Amino acid sequence: MLGKTQPKISGPEFFIGRGDETLISFGSGQPDLPPPDEAFAILKDFRGFKYGQVQGNDSLRSALAAINPGTNADEFVITNGASEALDLALRAIAQPGARVLMARPYYYSYPRNVELAGMTPVYVDLDEKGKIPYEAFEKEIRTCRAVMLNSPSNPAGTVQDIETLKKIETLCDELGVYILSDEVYKDLIYVRENYSLHGERVITLDSFSKTYAMCGLRVGFLHSPDRSLVQKVIEMKSHTAMNTSIVSQAMALAALGSPRSYVANYKKVWMERRDLMYEGLKELGLELWKPEGAFYLLPKFKESGKVVHDLYYNYQMITYDGAWFGAPGHVRFSYALDVKKIQEGLKRLGQFLKTEYRSY
Numbered sequence: 001m002l003g004k005t006q007p008k009i010s011g012p013e014f015f016i017g018r019g020d021e022t023l024i025s026f027g028s029g030q031p032d033l034p035p036p037d038e039a040f041a042i043l044k045d046f047r048g049f050k051y052g053q054v055q056g057n058d059s060l061r062s063a064l065a066a067i068n069p070g071t072n073a074d075e076f077v078i079t080n081g082a083s084e085a086l087d088l089a090l091r092a093i094a095q096p097g098a099r100v101l102m103a104r105p106y107y108y109s110y111p112r113n114v115e116l117a118g119m120t121p122v123y124v125d126l127d128e129k130g131k132i133p134y135e136a137f138e139k140e141i142r143t144c145r146a147v148m149l150n151s152p153s154n155p156a157g158t159v160q161d162i163e164t165l166k167k168i169e170t171l172c173d174e175l176g177v178y179i180l181s182d183e184v185y186k187d188l189i190y191v192r193e194n195y196s197l198h199g200e201r202v203i204t205l206d207s208f209s210k211t212y213a214m215c216g217l218r219v220g221f222l223h224s225p226d227r228s229l230v231q232k233v234i235e236m237k238s239h240t241a242m243n244t245s246i247v248s249q250a251m252a253l254a255a256l257g258s259p260r261s262y263v264a265n266y267k268k269v270w271m272e273r274r275d276l277m278y279e280g281l282k283e284l285g286l287e288l289w290k291p292e293g294a295f296y297l298l299p300k301f302k303e304s305g306k307v308v309h310d311l312y313y314n315y316q317m318i319t320y321d322g323a324w325f326g327a328p329g330h331v332r333f334s335y336a337l338d339v340k341k342i343q344e345g346l347k348r349l350g351q352f353l354k355t356e357y358r359s360y
């Protein structure tokens with residue numbers, strides 16, 4: 001027991017930023033590995049302290065344009081993580097009550113982001129392989145203002161087939177439907193190369209949080225080829241967060257200059273952990289998809305809310321209730337923690353399954 005009173009676990013916000021050495025956290029999706037050295041190296045001489053450009057530093061936007069062929073620095077806005085980019089993008093395209101489609105399970109913020117923009121979330125369930133069922137998706141797209149895509153997916157860990165992504169891209173283009181393509185895990189795909197979506201109405205949301213392990217530094221970005229949309233986003237940002245932290249932007253720029261081997265090496269680490277966790281959970285008899293990207297697993301559990309509660313208060317383990325992602329009856333495990341902790345976590349989970357869980 002961590003204490004006598006057991007406050008209710010309300011949602012992800014209960015756990016974000018929480019953690020100590022005794023806890024095994026399969027919770028928050030943040031890399032435990034450090035950012036590239038290059039990112040820290042700039043700190044010694046950094047002396048900026050004034051407001052920065054609301055759109056983001058020229059140098060960072062130009063560097064992003066240089067590595068994303070066919071784009072221009074003016075088409076990027078540097079944001080407080082992909083989180084702010086999502087919020088700004090949705091508010092920029094908002095029409096009161098308009099429908100916004102997403103696959104379920106979804107990243108837990110999506111429905112609230114859509115509602116805060118005054119629109120209505122609409123869901124299509126992933127199929128038994130964790131893929132978007134195109135026919136059902138297509139039907140809904142026709143009545144929607146926008147589609148939110150997230151491949152690789154948090155929390156499913158699956159990657160959508162390129163063929164499906166291309167069909168959605170083409171249909172949305174024909175219908176004038178926006179695509180919000182959340183590509184924060186694009187550098188963490190284990191099964192194929194990334195496929196980035198393109199088009200006049202494709203708004204790409206990306207981040208330095210996962211690729212460069214810089215979650216707390218809060219740097220992400222939005223890209224759209226539509227300059228009037230970009231202008232709208234900048235105008236909104238000038239009344240809310242204003243510029244993204246200038247020191248974080250300088251660190252992000254330095255991270256882009258790190259050797260490509262940084263990302264490749266980390267991917268190897270993630271794959272080893274993925275295998276360890278996947279095999280470990282299978283051995284414990286759990287039913288789940290094999291992750292193809294990102295760093296999440298979503299096994300089935302009876303009474304997922306009670307599981308998350310009991311694992312936290314009785315086994316000192318943080319896990320996330322699938323219900324927060326539109327998938328009750330599942331528990332999300334992030335494997336962004338080191339091998340020893342994963343092994344210890346699997347041991348504790350094994351004990352829980354053999355004892356308490358049997359009487360559920």
Ligand SMILES: Cc1ncc(COP(=O)(O)O)c(C=O)c1O
Nearest residue numbers: 029081082083107154207209220
């Ligand atoms: C799918 C997805 N989108 C967006 C975010 C937000 O990331 P950021 O730290 O860039 O705000 C996350 C974070 O976990 C995520 O999993």
